[in-house]
Amino acid sequence: MTSVDAPPSLAVLRTLLVLGVVLVLLATTGWTTIRQRPVSGLSMEAALASWARERIGDVPPPDPGTAPPRTVAAWFAALGPARAEGLAERHPLVVGNLDGAPPALRYRANRIALTRALAAERPRLRDTRLSAEGRHEARRRVDRFVSLLEPGRRILAFDPTGTGRAAEVLGDLERARRVSVIVPGVDTHLLTFQKTRGRYTAPVGMAQALYEAERRTAPGARVAVIAWAGYTAPARVGVDAATGRLAASGAARLVRLTEGLPGKARVALFCHSYGSVLCGIAAPRLPERVTDLAVAGSPGMRVETAAELGTRARIWAMRDAGDWIADVPHLELGGVGHGADPVAPEFGARLVSAAGAAGHSGYFEPGTESLGNFAAIGAGAFGRIVCARADRACHGGISGGTGL
Numbered sequence: 531m532t533s534v535d536a537p538p539s540l541a542v543l544r545t546l547l548v549l550g551v552v553l554v555l556l557a558t559t560g561w562t563t564i565r566q567r568p569v570s571g572l573s574m575e576a577a578l579a580s581w582a583r584e585r586i587g588d589v590p591p592p593d594p595g596t597a598p599p600r601t602v603a604a605w606f607a608a609l610g611p612a613r614a615e616g617l618a619e620r621h622p623l624v625v626g627n628l629d630g631a632p633p634a635l636r637y638r639a640n641r642i643a644l645t646r647a648l649a650a651e652r653p654r655l656r657d658t659r660l661s662a663e664g665r666h667e668a669r670r671r672v673d674r675f676v677s678l679l680e681p682g683r684r685i686l687a688f689d690p691t692g693t694g695r696a697a698e699v700l701g702d703l704e705r706a707r708r709v710s711v712i713v714p715g716v717d718t719h720l721l722t723f724q725k726t727r728g729r730y731t732a733p734v735g736m737a738q739a740l741y742e743a744e745r746r747t748a749p750g751a752r753v754a755v756i757a758w759a760g761y762t763a764p765a766r767v768g769v770d771a772a773t774g775r776l777a778a779s780g781a782a783r784l785v786r787l788t789e790g791l792p793g794k795a796r797v798a799l800f801c802h803s804y805g806s807v808l809c810g811i812a813a814p815r816l817p818e819r820v821t822d823l824a825v826a827g828s829p830g831m832r833v834e835t836a837a838e839l840g841t842r843a844r845i846w847a848m849r850d851a852g853d854w855i856a857d858v859p860h861l862e863l864g865g866v867g868h869g870a871d872p873v874a875p876e877f878g879a880r881l882v883s884a885a886g887a888a889g890h891s892g893y894f895e896p897g898t899e900s901l902g903n904f905a906a907i908g909a910g911a912f913g914r915i916v917c918a919r920a921d922r923a924c925h926g927g928i929s930g931g932t933g934l
Contacts, residue, residue, distance in 0.1 A: 572647050574691045577623035584621065586613060594628055599790030602630025618642065627687045627695075629790030633703045640678075640685040647690050648675040670721050677724065687760050694720025695761065697787075698734060700741040701754030709795045710744065710755045710908035712736045713784065715803030715827075716771050718763040728891070733757035736894040740800065743896070743905035751909050754795070760787060764804060771804055772866050774811060774832055781812035789817050798822035798908045799843075802893060803855065806831055807868050814840035822846065822907050826884065826893040826900060827855045830868025836878035844928070846907060847872040847879035848900055848918065850887035873918075880924035883916040 584591050586609065592602045606614055614632070618625045618639035625631055626639035654660060654668035671690075678685055678696070687697035703709065714733045724734035737757035744753045761780030764770035788797055797820045801809035809823055810831025816823075823839075824846035825831065836845040849856060860871035872879050886898035893900040899916050906914040917924040 572690050574623055574689055581621045581624040599630030599786055602628055606631055627689055629786040636686055637684045640688040643688050644675050644679050674721055696720055696723045696759050698757045700737055703754045704792045705752055706754035706795045707752045708910055709797045710740055711799050712757050713799055713801040713805035713809055715805045716764045717766055718759045723759050730894045731891040733759050739894045739896055739901055740904055743901050744909040747905040748909035748911050753909055774807055777808040777811050780808045784812045785815045788820055796821045800904055801825045803827045816841055824907055825872050827853050827890045828872045829855055829858050830860050831872055832869050834870045845879040846882055848882045848884040849873045850884040853890045855890055881918035882924050883918050
């Protein structure tokens with residue numbers, strides 16, 4: 531018989547700690563789950579149904595949900611440009627988000643989809659049935675569509691459904707020898723895809739900063755950067771952010787993205803905050819072309835050690851000294867929490883400096899060592915990486931100069 535004075539077990543203490551974290555989240559942020567709004571004028575569900583009825587001769591097109599990106603790529607290669615352009619015109623929402631389709635075709639399809647979305651949204655600005663808040667949201671969506679349609683922008687994905695998804699390419703994706711993908715965290719959606727204030731806290735600003743830093747780090751290198759907001763992220767720091775449900779669905783999308791990239795470029799993932807949870811779940815399924823996986827401000831990657839990620843990619847981790855994520859319990863129990871701290875020495879990641887990042891959202895700020903390290907990883911200039919410790923342990927086992 532157990533004494534009534536016996537101390538509680540470690541498992542009980544961990545359970546109480548996790549429950550305490552959830553209660554704090556609920557008390558401070560509310561039960562913040564994703565809320566979807568009706569889409570005016572465009573529906574991915576309707577677009578997919580129309581795509582399924584399409585025939586080229588008597589042959590149906592690839593199923594976007596099941597066909598591997600390599601199958602999609604081969605199908606478009608055999609199709610010819612004229613037929614492909616026709617598909618982009620008739621089914622822009624599908625073609626624009628179809629991993630494996632030629633990037634240039636996806637850019638064209640997404641311009642068509644954006645133009646149609648803009649035309650459908652503009653009448654809402656004058657709709658007297660809407661509340662002031664509704665008209666404000668319509669204005670924000672109109673402004674976002676207009677900005678994404680600016681000349682020269684390469685929109686790799688666009689879906690206005692619900693909170694919306696998007697992706698943008700900086701550089702020449704088809705000729706790049708190294709591709710970097712930004713995987714952002716909580717509160718990422720169509721309206722936060724880019725920001726004027728806090729520019730480098732949003733995916734587009736992060737990608738712009740990284741692209742310019744990579745070009746400075748390795749002049750003449752053929753690099754491209756993707757700002758990827760291609761999954762449904764948690765809305766604020768709430769229950770969804772404390773579990774892996776949304777990260778799991780996002781991980782499947784990230785795997786398809788990396789599988790569908792053109793050419794043979796090496797790929798590096800830069801995963802911020804909750805984005806690192808997604809990257810951890812995706813890691814075992816990532817193609818071998820993904821050679822580097824870097825996390826910043828991570829609440830955990832759903833594993834206890836880097837070895838458990840099940841990938842051959844190099845694992846890099848950083849955290850600024852003032853990042854509040856350090857105070858979040860790094861554990862997982864009953865599906866709540868995200869596991870061990872990636873910057874703990876026993877985790878086994880390559881630890882790099884985040885000097886200058888100034889908190890949880892500053893890792894992509896120009897002039898910081900965090901951005902400099904990201905650029906060195908993305909460009910393959912590993913000799914320029916600044917380790918978190920003076921012994922340069924993070925460089926171990928990497929051969930070759932810039933790796934370009």
